[in-house]
Amino acid sequence: MKRKPDTIFSAFEKALKKRFAIGAFNFYNLETLQAILEAGEAMETPVICSVSEGALEYMGVDTTVMMFEALVEKKKFPAYLHLDHGKSFEVCKKAIDAGFDSVMIDGSSLPFEKNVELTKQVVKYADKNGVFVEGEIGTLSGVEDSVVVKDSKFTDPKEAKEFVEKTGVNSVAVAIGTSHGAYKFSGEPKLRIDILSEIESELGKFPIVLHGASTVDAEIVNKINKEGGNIKGAKGVSAKDLALICSEHNVCKVNVDTDLRLCFIASLRKNLRASPKEINPRFFLSSAREEMKNVVKSKIKLFQGKL
Secondary structure (H helix, E strand, O other): OOOOOOOOHHHHHHHHHHOOOOOEEEEEOOHHHHHHHHHHHHHHOOOOEEHHHHHHHHHHHHHHHHHHHHHHHHOOOOOOEEEEEOOOHHHHHHHHHHOOOOOEEEEOOHHHHHHHHHHHHHHHHHHHHEEOOOEEEOOEEEOOOOOOEOOOOOOOHHHHHHHHHHOOEEEEOOOOOOOOOOOOHHHHOOOOOHHHHHHHHHHOOOOOOOOOOOOOHHHHHHHHHHHHOOOOOEEOOOOOHHHHHHHHHEEEEEEEEEHHHHHHHHHHHHHHHHHOOOOOOOHHHHHHHHHHHHHHHHHHHHHHOOO
């Protein structure tokens, strides 16, 4: 993939300086990628198109890159291809060699020194290829594709500083109470913004990433359940908290996956039931794409601090 002059490095610098977060949206087929890119173009803002290991297996590395390149070629705004939650040096290397703009090496489930060692190895290889690297310290609970974690662990601010200094990562994902999947909280949704502030005090002006930040819109969940789904008790992050975090802290990237899946599935369920004689897949997929595009646009506004 040809490197763009408006690199992801400069995008993070701008986000850090102007206090907003870039949305990182997961895709897993043509329609979901189109939705992200079309939303970014409509909002005239950079977007990060994220691929999990599971999605990468599903689509294939070469297909993923070619599809991304073909769709961004004529776009007049920055878009970046990112590997989300790479669990090994090998998968990160594969993404780097294929031309990804950014990779996340997730060694958060490992002991601290092992996490440092693995992350450092990826950073060294990525630096040679001009690729941005995100690491993670602290653990988020929940289930999402290949990410399955039973217990969460808040990020230790001093450990975060040591991790960044020892690895040389370009950004760091932290755990302040978010989690993967649709069931983020059993009680009242609450993020540890106090821990985030402590991390910032230790790191100074350094890009922070927030994972597991879907709001899990009750209206969309109700639509799924109304059309035969079974998603009970789902609860997400407060939109108000997210707007505050993105506009007043050093969070430069916020990941969204669950909210996109929910709106896509809600659209499919509704239209499949409403049009039982329709057999053209494009009819259903194009409607789901439009629903997802609208959600991405709303997230972009939110990450700019606008409720």
